[in-house]
Amino acid sequence: MASKPGAATSTYSPKIVARTRPPIFKDSDLDWTRPDGRGFHQCRPALLQTGAVSSASGSAYAEFGNTKVIVSVFGPRESKKAMVYSDVGRLNCNVSYTTFASPSAGQGTDHKEYSSMLHKALEGVIMTETFPKTTVDVFALVLESGGSDLPVVISCASLALVDAGIMMYDLITAVSVSCIGKSLMIDPVTEEEGCEDGSFTMTCMPSRYEITQLTITGEWTTPNINEAMQLCLDACSKLGEIMRDCLKQAASASDE
Amino acid sequence: MEIDREDGRTPNQLRPLACSRNILHRPHGSASWSQGDTKVLAAVYGPKAGTKKNENPEKACFELIWKPKSGQIGKAEKEYEMILKRTIQSICVLTVNPNTTTSVIIQVVHDDGSLLPCAINAACAALVDAGIPMKHLAVAICCCLADNGYVVLDPNKLEEKKMTAFAYLVFPNTTLSVLPEGSSEGEPVEHGLITSVTYGVMSVDDYFLCVENGRAATASLSAFIRKNFQQGQRDSSKSG
Amino acid sequence: MGLPDSSQDLSSEMEVDAFRKIFPLRFFERHLSESLRPDGRPLGKARDTIVNLGLVSSADGSALAKIGYTTMLAAIRMEVMTPSTDSPDEGCIAVEFHMPPICSPTVRPGRPADAAPVISKRLLDTISSCNMIDLKELCLVSGKAAWMGYLDIYCLDADGALFDAALLSAVAAFSNLQIPVVALNDNGRIVAITGEEKQDNASITEKEAVNKERRKLTLKNIPFSLTCILHKNYILADPTAEEESIMDTLVTVVLDSSDQIVSFNKSGGNALAHTSAIKSCVELAKKRGNELKQILGEMDVD
Numbered sequence: 001m002a003s004k005p006g007a008a009t010s011t012y013s014p015k016i017v018a019r020t021r022p023p024i025f026k027d028s029d030l031d032w033t034r035p036d037g038r039g040f041h042q043c044r045p046a047l048l049q050t051g052a053v054s055s056a057s058g059s060a061y062a063e064f065g066n067t068k069v070i071v072s073v074f075g076p077r078e079s080k081k082a083m084v085y086s087d088v089g090r091l092n093c094n095v096s097y098t099t100f101a102s103p104s105a106g107q108g109t110d111h112k113e114y115s116s117m118l119h120k121a122l123e124g125v126i127m128t129e130t131f132p133k134t135t136v137d138v139f140a141l142v143l144e145s146g147g148s149d150l151p152v153v154i155s156c157a158s159l160a161l162v163d164a165g166i167m168m169y170d171l172i173t174a175v176s177v178s179c180i181g182k183s184l185m186i187d188p189v190t191e192e193e194g195c196e197d198g199s200f201t202m203t204c205m206p207s208r209y210e211i212t213q214l215t216i217t218g219e220w221t222t223p224n225i226n227e228a229m230q231l232c233l234d235a236c237s238k239l240g241e242i243m244r245d246c247l248k249q250a251a252s253a254s255d256e
Numbered sequence: 257m258e259i260d261r262e263d264g265r266t267p268n269q270l271r272p273l274a275c276s277r278n279i280l281h282r283p284h285g286s287a288s289w290s291q292g293d294t295k296v297l298a299a300v301y302g303p304k305a306g307t308k309k310n311e312n313p314e315k316a317c318f319e320l321i322w323k324p325k326s327g328q329i330g331k332a333e334k335e336y337e338m339i340l341k342r343t344i345q346s347i348c349v350l351t352v353n354p355n356t357t358t359s360v361i362i363q364v365v366h367d368d369g370s371l372l373p374c375a376i377n378a379a380c381a382a383l384v385d386a387g388i389p390m391k392h393l394a395v396a397i398c399c400c401l402a403d404n405g406y407v408v409l410d411p412n413k414l415e416e417k418k419m420t421a422f423a424y425l426v427f428p429n430t431t432l433s434v435l436p437e438g439s440s441e442g443e444p445v446e447h448g449l450i451t452s453v454t455y456g457v458m459s460v461d462d463y464f465l466c467v468e469n470g471r472a473a474t475a476s477l478s479a480f481i482r483k484n485f486q487q488g489q490r491d492s493s494k495s496g
Numbered sequence: 497m498g499l500p501d502s503s504q505d506l507s508s509e510m511e512v513d514a515f516r517k518i519f520p521l522r523f524f525e526r527h528l529s530e531s532l533r534p535d536g537r538p539l540g541k542a543r544d545t546i547v548n549l550g551l552v553s554s555a556d557g558s559a560l561a562k563i564g565y566t567t568m569l570a571a572i573r574m575e576v577m578t579p580s581t582d583s584p585d586e587g588c589i590a591v592e593f594h595m596p597p598i599c600s601p602t603v604r605p606g607r608p609a610d611a612a613p614v615i616s617k618r619l620l621d622t623i624s625s626c627n628m629i630d631l632k633e634l635c636l637v638s639g640k641a642a643w644m645g646y647l648d649i650y651c652l653d654a655d656g657a658l659f660d661a662a663l664l665s666a667v668a669a670f671s672n673l674q675i676p677v678v679a680l681n682d683n684g685r686i687v688a689i690t691g692e693e694k695q696d697n698a699s700i701t702e703k704e705a706v707n708k709e710r711r712k713l714t715l716k717n718i719p720f721s722l723t724c725i726l727h728k729n730y731i732l733a734d735p736t737a738e739e740e741s742i743m744d745t746l747v748t749v750v751l752d753s754s755d756q757i758v759s760f761n762k763s764g765g766n767a768l769a770h771t772s773a774i775k776s777c778v779e780l781a782k783k784r785g786n787e788l789k790q791i792l793g794e795m796d797v798d
Contacts, residue, residue: 011575011644014678014688053653054565055600055737066553070652072598080309080604094605096596099648100571103554110605139597139605141650143569144552310602331617338614342764346745421625423760428768448768454760456625460778463757464771 015103035191036065043175043187043235048156048246050163058164062156065189066146071156072139073164076131089131093119093138095153101145102190111142114150117213121154121174121203124212127167136166147189151176154203159243163250170205171243172212175235177201177228179220186231200225202232206240209233262414263292268473270410275377275484277385283361285386289378291410293368296375298382302358315350316358322375323363336362336372343376343426343451349389358388369412370398372424372453377481384485393429393481394450395474398422399466401458407469421456423463425449425470429478446478447471520742528730535736540780542722542734545791547664549672557673561665564736565655570647570665572673576636576686577644587634587642591620593649593662600654600737615659618759619649619666622750626719626758629670633713636678641686643675656736657723659748664788667718671792674710718792719758720785721750724777726767733780747773749781753789 038044044065053059056072063069076089095114122138138161140153151174158172178188178196185192193199198218204211216225261267271292280286283299290296303316311317320341322333329337344360360382362375373396380394400408400419408415416422430446449467458466516523516534527534537543543564552558555571562568579586593616595609603609623629634643647669649662677689725732727743740746745765750758757778762769769777 011577011646012685013573013575014676014686053567053598054655055653056598059598070598074601077601094597096605098569098571098594098596098650099592099646100552100555100558100573137597137604141596141598141652143650144554331613334610334613335617338610339763344764346764346766445768448770449762449774450768451764452760452762452769454757455621457627457752457756457758459756463760464774467771467774 034185035189040183040185041231043239044189046239046242048159048243050159050246050250056160056164058160058162058166060156060159060163062152062159064146064148064152064187066144067149067152068143068146069149069152069156070141070143071153071160073136073157073160073166074139075136075164076134076166077137079133079135085133087132088128089126089133090135091119091123091126091128091138092135093122093140093157095140095142095150097142097145101142114140114153117150117215118153118157121172121213122157122161125158125168125170125172125205126161127169130167136161136164145190147191147193148176148187150174151187151201151203155239155243159246162247170207170210171240172203173206173236173239173243174201174203174213175232175239177231179218179224179228184224184228184231186235198224200228200232202229202236204233204236206237261408263412267406267408268469270473270477271412273477273480275381275481277381277485277488283382283386285382285384285388287378287381287385288365289374289381290365291370291374291377292412293366294370294374294412295365296371296378297363297365298375298378299361299363300358300379300382300386300388301361302386303353303356303388304358305356307355307357311357313355316348316353316356318344318348319357319359320344321359321361323361325364325367336375339372339451339453340376340379343394344379344383346450347380347390347392347394347428348383349391352389358386367413369414369416370410370424372396373398373410373426376426376451377477381481381485392431392445393478394426395429395477395481396424396426396451397470397473397477398424399470401456401462401466405462407462407465409469409473419456421454421458421462423452423454423458423466423470425467425474426451427471427474429481430475446474520738524727524739524742528727528732533732533739539730540733540783542784542787543736545664545788547668547791547795549668549795556676557669557671559665559668559672561661561668563657563661563664563734565653566657566661567651567653568649568658568661568665569652570649570662570669572669573646573648574673574675575644575646576641576678579635579639579642581639583631584639585635585642586631587644588631589620589623589629589634589645589647591616591623591647591649591666593619593651595651595654599651603654611658615662618659618761619662622663622719622721622758623666626717626750626752628667628715628717628719629713630716636686637680640684641680645673654737656738656740657734660721660723660734663719663721663750667715667720668792668795670713670715671795673713675713677710717752717754718789719750719752720781720788721748721759722777722781722784723748724780726765726769726773726777728767731773731776731780733784745769747777749777751778751781751785755782755785 047063049061052061053072058073095111154174177200178185179198198220201215203213274290277287285300288297307313307317320337322337376396400411400422546562548560552571556574558571595612597603597605678686724747725735725743726745745767748761
């Protein structure tokens with residue numbers, strides 16, 4: 001055969017991945033712009049669509065800038081791991097990346113940390129008592145990673161759960177904020193995430209005005225945290241509106 | 257139509273065949289099959305209770321494990337496993353032992369070309385030895401297409417490398433039926449293909465040429481199997 | 497054996513959906529006897545097919561292929577390798593077919609689907625044996641550096657005929673592939689040249705640029721495939737997942753641009769392929785090949 005098995009040969013990408021902090025993020029705070037030209041408090045345009053995968057009970061596709069995610073929901077179905085009887089349902093989450101998700105040659109694998117974060121973000125909102133003894137599987141695949149991957153996965157998963165008809169207290173929306181120097185930037189892209197001083201991710205139920213998950217890492221001052229929280233809550237409720245519209249559209253389309 | 261083969265065979269001549277059954281103690285059925293220097297051992301365990309996940313419990317299930325001569329199994333072996341499993345499923349009667357799993361283990365002893373057909377023949381003999389209910393036997397053959405358009409049967413490793421294309425074909429063996437000849441409509445059963453796997457580009461006509469030559473060769477193969485099995489039957493009844 | 501008869505009687509009393517679940521084979525055979533399939537297609541017709549190019553911005557070439565609901569996303573990343581001593585002026589292609597858990601209820605995380613490695617292998621066999629790509633075109637510096645194309649195909653939605661869709665997406669991704677501009681630097685490594693750098697140190701790069709402009713590969717021979725189901729005397733082209741699970745005899749025919757057989761694949765199954773059936777499958781594949789050629793052709797114009 002013409003092609004030899006290539007596993008043995010080692011390869012490298014000709015692209016040079018810059019790992020240094022770009023000069024635009026130096027301390028002269030005021031005169032720089034974000035890589036995609038957005039304002040600091042402006043989110044990327046969101047494209048949301050339900051029913052992306054026909055073989056799943058429910059599914060959704062989300063595209064925020066270059067971040068593209070598909071989430072499929074299966075079930076409620078038989079619990080595969082022979083576990084003890086439980087009168088509430090189980091939630092099983094998995095997040096994986098494609099091999100081409102990011103330009104720096106990364107291996108597409110399961111993302112254990114994001115899988116458990118997704119689980120924690122969702123478990124508070126799903127009415128698990130409505131499907132006793134069974135399991136709902138939420139699987140996410142990040143097709144392309146363009147920053148703020150986890151918040152996009154969480155929001156998309158909540159749409160997929162609705163599409164599957166799983167009972168929930170409310171929609172779930174997630175937004176993250178990066179802190180670079182003195183500025184806060186909402187919905188950061190990969191370049192910004194690479195040189196941030198601190199990151200703040202919030203998952204909340206927009207209608208109930210309740211938070212299901214809050215992650216803060218890095219260096220934060222109290223006023224900055226307060227500001228970030230306000231920014232996130234605001235963005236989450238706006239994202240909630242967009243998601244609601246998307247669901248309404250899907251429902252009216254299926255009615256016709 | 258002359259074509260030189262390394263070992264002086266005619267194009268349609270097979271390498272010497274050898275088959276012995278019941279060679280291993282532990283398995284419920286076992287067989288070794290060799291075509292020239294290619295030799296494969298097959299062992300059958302089962303039917304065991306229960307089926308694996310994602311399998312239909314209303315039918316008998318088969319599990320196939322391919323053990324290469326050395327090293328780990330790769331994609332090619334996975335493909336062989338899948339082809340063999342499907343082929344075995346199609347020749348066995350699946351409704352007799354529902355909710356059971358039968359394991360077939362193929363151990364490659366030596367690979368000198370036509371490995372997959374050799375493994376299929378070995379698996380078939382081992383299944384017979386284990387007494388698994390079967391509709392009919394499967395007879396496998398490898399047909400090669402040489403540069404000059406001739407079809408060569410049962411190639412060895414050297415020939416396989418030189419050929420432009422080759423096809424692994426599996427046919428049902430000729431059945432001895434009480435029905436008068438020609439009573440069934442259409443083509444006879446043994447002309448139908450169970451499995452076909454091809455590598456390399458060939459024209460449609462060449463493919464049909466392969467199928468025809470393969471079909472003709474399986475008649476003699478199938479006669480060999482029948483004789484061999486009857487022989488084994490007589491021996492065992494004598495000793496028993 | 498009283499089952500078929502009892503279902504016959506029930507068919508008039510039961511609801512269609514229940515009948516479909518309980519007697520799937522009967523349900524399909526009733527349709528087939530009318531030369532129609534449950535989704536309204538005639539037996540020999542393939543589902544609607546869509547191909548989109550260049551959806552993945554981080555890859556050098558990508559394509560999305562949809563056949564009915566079956567969706568495949570293919571992307572190619574080009575990396576540099578040292579060619580083997582046997583063929584110092586040839587590059588290499590590696591193909592990996594993935595079935596992530598999102599695509600089908602039968603795939604679970606941590607346990608890869610059985611079908612995935614088999615389809616990977618068949619794709620690589622098909623692409624390499626029909627000489628679609630001249631591996632010499634992937635050479636950069638003879639004996640020192642050559643391109644290694646990593647083709648990754650992700651199944652986003654599995655609804656039958658996976659190999660057909662995967663091959664179509666692979667072919668489309670190769671037609672979309674742009675080989676990046678690279679130069680040999682002082683350390684003997686190949687580095688990419690972006691637009692700005694080229695202006696900055698044009699004197700150095702101009703001289704050493706190995707691959708001066710973004711170029712496309714010439715696809716010499718394009719393979720197209722069609723999967724058919726054989727069931728009794730019926731031949732169903734381009735089956736859905738439901739049809740594949742009920743009627744188990746699948747035949748995959750791959751033909752190249754000059755209608756030669758690249759692969760004729762049938763693994764077991766209850767039905768036997770007789771000469772006439774083989775001929776009809778090849779005919780259907782020819783027709784489908786022309787359809788797909790047209791779909792790919794329309795893309796090139798855009």
